[in-house]
Amino acid sequence: MSLELFEQGPAVYIPYFLISLLLTMVAYGAFPLLFALIRRSIISKRKYYVLCYCFNFLLMMLFIVISKEASSGFPYLLWTWVFTLSGTKILKRRDVFNDVQYVSKLRDVCENNNSFIIARMQGDNVAPKRNSNKKKLILTIFISVIYLISIGLNVIQYLKGIEANKTISNQAERIINVGKSITTKKTEILNLKNQINNLEKEVDKINAINLKLVNEIYFYRERAAIILDDDSKRYHTYSCEELISGSYWILNIEAAEQFGLYPCPKCH
Ligand SMILES: [Zn+2]
Known part of the structure; x- marks a missing residue:
């Protein structure tokens, strides 16, 4: 059961x-x-x-x-x-x-009884033999031991069944918990993917701004002439080493060259 x-x-x-x-x-x-x-x-x-x-x-x-x-x-x-x-x-x-045993038992009983009767007739106090009762007792004990072993095995099997059911129940609970954990992780992964998408959109925006700034820098680099307030007659770019401090003007290159200025050899 x-x-x-x-x-x-x-x-x-x-x-x-x-x-x-x-x-x-x-x-x-x-x-x-x-x-x-x-x-x-x-x-x-x-x-x-x-x-x-x-x-x-x-x-x-x-x-x-x-x-x-x-x-x-x-x-x-x-x-x-x-x-x-x-x-x-x-x-x-x-x-x-x-039944050979049964017949032999009957014969034994008859013989015992005859011996008993003869002995009693002769005046001896002899009791009839009871071999058959001993054999019955041994057989009963043997069968009882076998039944007790069978009952013991049955009980062990039943206890093992209970233990196995507990193990199955624990495993089923663990599987349910793992399933819940997987669902939670999937939700977390989905949220992280959304965050990645949003960040990628921001990166695209920043790249577009950067491109505009690079174009602007290129424009000033190619078109602007920075002129120091000295008598050098040269015009410079923004990264020139001579451009440390002091006042300066910014003209376009064509205007600077019309004023007789020429490009600085250090930065051009
Ligand atoms: Zn220069």
Whole structure:
């Protein structure tokens, strides 16, 4: 039963559990009971047990293949054991049971009883042997241990399932957070792209202004003659080293040359 089903409440998981239990009982009980009811020739207990456990094992493997879900094997062991015991009783009642152990046990009991009777007749205080009870006890302990191991494995599987669900839940939450973070980053990237577009427009404007200024500088450089207030008869450009301080005039070059001035060799 999955955790999701369990979380949906008893109105859902109790009918599911009961139907599942019924189907499991029918599946694992069909062969042992039908075989015990139909069988006509004599069969030994061991052979009957082997047949039942093998058939139901194949049935369990078929269930695993169909449902694609692992099984602890506990339902298989439990219900095969229960229905095989019931089938054994049916076989005994129908007189088609040839249990060597059963016959030998009966023989032992008869012999023990005979010995006991003879001993009692002879005056000895001897109790009849109880070997069969010991074997039953050992068998019961063995089967109980197997069932306890199966229950333990089931519990471990259930706990692992809970842990796996927690891990999946954490991973899903992390994925949601990462998704949110990606959305935030995308918004930030979009804003930065808008800023870049605006800055590129400003750069274009500044470049246009620069071009105008360069043209203006070129105009003054080619057309203007700077004349110092001295007797040198030369005209200069703005970057000339002689143009340190003092008063000056600015004329166009043609006018300066008409006044008899000539270009300074240092800056022209
Ligand atoms: Zn000069």
